[in-house]
Amino acid sequence: MKNAQSKNTDPQIPEDISTEIFINNWRIYRKIIENDNMSHREGYAKLREILIEEMRRPFIFVDLACGDAYYSSKVLQDTKVEKYIGIDVSEEALSLAKDEFRDTSIEARFLRADFINFAEIIDKPADVIWVGFSLHHLDTPDKLQFMKKAKKALSNDGIFIIYEPILLEGEDRSIYYNRFKQTFDIHWSGLTKEEGEFLLEHVRESEKPETSKDWIKLGNEAGFSNVKKVFSEKTGLYELFKFK
Numbered sequence: 435m436k437n438a439q440s441k442n443t444d445p446q447i448p449e450d451i452s453t454e455i456f457i458n459n460w461r462i463y464r465k466i467i468e469n470d471n472m473s474h475r476e477g478y479a480k481l482r483e484i485l486i487e488e489m490r491r492p493f494i495f496v497d498l499a500c501g502d503a504y505y506s507s508k509v510l511q512d513t514k515v516e517k518y519i520g521i522d523v524s525e526e527a528l529s530l531a532k533d534e535f536r537d538t539s540i541e542a543r544f545l546r547a548d549f550i551n552f553a554e555i556i557d558k559p560a561d562v563i564w565v566g567f568s569l570h571h572l573d574t575p576d577k578l579q580f581m582k583k584a585k586k587a588l589s590n591d592g593i594f595i596i597y598e599p600i601l602l603e604g605e606d607r608s609i610y611y612n613r614f615k616q617t618f619d620i621h622w623s624g625l626t627k628e629e630g631e632f633l634l635e636h637v638r639e640s641e642k643p644e645t646s647k648d649w650i651k652l653g654n655e656a657g658f659s660n661v662k663k664v665f666s667e668k669t670g671l672y673e674l675f676k677f678k
């Protein structure tokens with residue numbers, strides 16, 4: 435992965451290793467989604483449940499680090515969504531995302547940018563801000579700054595929702611990596627040996643999960659008064675949190 439080419443010329447676009455796996459190797463992530471290795475299906479089903487129960491009026495949905503929006507485009511069907519905004523650094527992912535929305539009736543807009551800068555480039559307020567599997571690339575203080583930004587960008591009854599990897603109590607990043615590798619060896623399917631090694635290196639080098647308690651604490655510190663873990667996926671690697 436260290437040899438992966440990064441050809442970003444836009445100063446807004448980050449150059450760090452955590453994005454390169456997706457920018458240059460979208461194909462690997464697409465396989466992960468198709469094989470449901472990260473429980474996209476269940477996690478996004480939970481997102482849909484929240485949208486249906488809690489967004490009973492027309493709403494603007496902001497999908498940060500949207501990737502190919504495969505699942506977002508499906509779970510927004512037959513909700514009260516009025517407008518979808520997808521932000522990502524990967525041209526390839528955004529092009530796939532556009533295709534996913536082509537045959538829907540949802541008004542969709544796509545922006546190539548660093549998701550951290552979302553507040554400067556979208557019309558506010560947003561009603562739902564969703565981040566799937568991406569916030570954990572930030573260091574803890576940057577996660578907090580980002581969450582404060584999200585809080586500020588939301589409408590009064592708006593919701594911030596994330597689906598992210600978690601550390602178990604007492605784990606550090608190296609123990610997390612070992613747990614990830616064990617889960618990967620037992621449960622993940624569909625990747626070649628080389629793709630698997632590439633992914634494991636990405637996880638070891640770039641993932642910075644928090645404990646459930648710390649994800650919740652960050653939300654409280656960012657100013658959200660109603661913070662809940664609403665879903666844990668079956669392998670124990672990923673959890674979904676809702677902040678209001």
Ligand SMILES: C[S@@+](CC[C@H](N)C(=O)[O-])C[C@H]1O[C@@H](n2cnc3c(N)ncnc32)[C@H](O)[C@@H]1O
Pocket residue numbers: 448452453456457463498499500501502503521522523524527547548549550565566567568
């Ligand atoms: C693990 S994928 C998640 C995609 C999607 N949200 C999901 O739930 O499957 C990470 C995505 O984040 C994008 N990405 C990584 N860093 C980014 C950044 N700083 N700003 C915008 N997009 C970023 C990548 O291009 C990739 O599409």
